[in-house]
Amino acid sequence: MIAELEDKEIKQVYKTSIIQQTAYWSEVKKLQGLHTKAFNFRTKQSDLYTDSPSDAYFIGDLLIVIQPIDKEHSIAYVPYGPEVEPSEENQGYFLEQLSESLRTFLPPKCIMIRYDLPWQSLWAKDESCYDLHGNWLGVPEKNIQEIRLNYSTNHWRLRKANTDILPSNTMFMDLRKDRDKLLGGMKPKTRYNINLSKKKGVEVRSLGIESLEIWYDLYRQTATRNNFFLHDIHYFRIVLTARANDTSSPADVYLLVAEVEDKPLAAMFLVISAKRGTYLYGASASENRNYMATYALQWRAMEMAKERGCTEYDFFGTAPNPDPSHPMYGLYRFKKGFGGKLYHRMGCWDYPLNMEKYSYYTSMEFQNQRYHLS
Numbered sequence: 001m002i003a004e005l006e007d008k009e010i011k012q013v014y015k016t017s018i019i020q021q022t023a024y025w026s027e028v029k030k031l032q033g034l035h036t037k038a039f040n041f042r043t044k045q046s047d048l049y050t051d052s053p054s055d056a057y058f059i060g061d062l063l064i065v066i067q068p069i070d071k072e073h074s075i076a077y078v079p080y081g082p083e084v085e086p087s088e089e090n091q092g093y094f095l096e097q098l099s100e101s102l103r104t105f106l107p108p109k110c111i112m113i114r115y116d117l118p119w120q121s122l123w124a125k126d127e128s129c130y131d132l133h134g135n136w137l138g139v140p141e142k143n144i145q146e147i148r149l150n151y152s153t154n155h156w157r158l159r160k161a162n163t164d165i166l167p168s169n170t171m172f173m174d175l176r177k178d179r180d181k182l183l184g185g186m187k188p189k190t191r192y193n194i195n196l197s198k199k200k201g202v203e204v205r206s207l208g209i210e211s212l213e214i215w216y217d218l219y220r221q222t223a224t225r226n227n228f229f230l231h232d233i234h235y236f237r238i239v240l241t242a243r244a245n246d247t248s249s250p251a252d253v254y255l256l257v258a259e260v261e262d263k264p265l266a267a268m269f270l271v272i273s274a275k276r277g278t279y280l281y282g283a284s285a286s287e288n289r290n291y292m293a294t295y296a297l298q299w300r301a302m303e304m305a306k307e308r309g310c311t312e313y314d315f316f317g318t319a320p321n322p323d324p325s326h327p328m329y330g331l332y333r334f335k336k337g338f339g340g341k342l343y344h345r346m347g348c349w350d351y352p353l354n355m356e357k358y359s360y361y362t363s364m365e366f367q368n369q370r371y372h373l374s
Contacts, residue, residue, distance in 0.1 A: 004042045005101040011247035013038050014061050017276035018118060020079035020166065021063045023247035024273070031238045035066045039105065041098060048094065050087040060084045066107065073109045073357060076102070080118040080166060088122055093152040099351035111357040116166050117346035122148055124344040135321040136344060149349065161348035162365050167317035168347035171340035175306045175313055182302065190295065190337030197296035202265065204258045204300040209240055215255055215267045218283035225286055236281070239269060249273070256301060258293035265293035270301045277305025278314040298338060315340055
């Protein structure tokens with residue numbers, strides 16, 4: 001049972017490795033014109049974890065982004081939250097109780113709460129969801145997913161969203177290993193390409209806001225080459241300049257550029273929050289790809305994260321398996337070469353607050369699906 005839910009100041013959001021649940025991310029959203037809210041909640045540990053005999057209370061928090069969908073209505077979006085992950089049997093009930101507690105704190109015409117859950121998929125450890133080669137086959141049909149998550153709830157209101165906003169599949173690198181073991185755990189081709197980029201003279205530098213045009217030119221080339229949505233440069237200016245240093249959950253953002261003789265070949269945004277470094281955005285030139293600059297860039301980002309005390313590195317988005325027909329297969333092949341471990345999240349789950357409005361919204365949303373948004 002969720003008890004004593006209370007709102008709090010954004011600057012009091014707890015320190016976390018999940019950048020989308022930090023005060024820094026709230027500042028990013030604020031500068032984009034969105035409103036955010038933060039809440040503390042208390043619940044008994046025995047209500048979270050089936051193997052916990054303790055009646056002691058767990059205190060957690062979550063950051064919510066209020067996203068308007070028209071002049072009157074809005075959505076309460078929880079990016080990669082809540083962070084606490086209950087036992088599988090308790091997850092649906094926990095989300096139901098949390099949602100009902102949040103209802104009165106949200107705008108009157110908020111039609112739903114959308115949780116972009118960071119929790120491991122309920123099917124990630126199910127042997128029947130893997131082929132003979134150990135490749136994940138994915139989750140079952142939506143109705144099967146909903147039955148499993150709702151079985152412990154009172155009202156059966158949780159719905160699997162038509163689209164996942166943030167990536168539901170990623171790869172994590174364990175940065176607690178020393179440098180040689182990290183390199184030794186990579187595929188030979190990846191290790192070779194890292195060394196090749198060095199031999200070819202590729203250097204990686206951390207640049208400031210004055211170099212944002214360098215990033216954007218590479219990003220524009222990447223978007224054109226891969227036919228994906230092009231953000232305005234202002235969006236990246238916000239991500240790079242937003243600060244939350246007077247809060248409990250700041251983040252450090254670095255614009256890294258790989259170049260040869262001052263010619264930019266690849267660039268990325270590295271965000272460090274608590275003990276995690278996250279590869280948030282990446283781009284590369286359409287020419288001179290034989291310099292393997294993207295490999296030098298990723299390796300330097302891992303080194304920087306490790307130097308700053310991080311224990312893990314999040315590649316932030318990949319295909320769920322090595323299926324050549326998947327639009328993100330190229331990212332899978334590239335990122336898998338570094339030796340990371342594939343992780344399958346739950347993705348987006350909705351708790352409707354106005355069923356009629358929710359049904360209409362989701363029917364329209366289904367026509368405009370995309371893999372992930374910012």
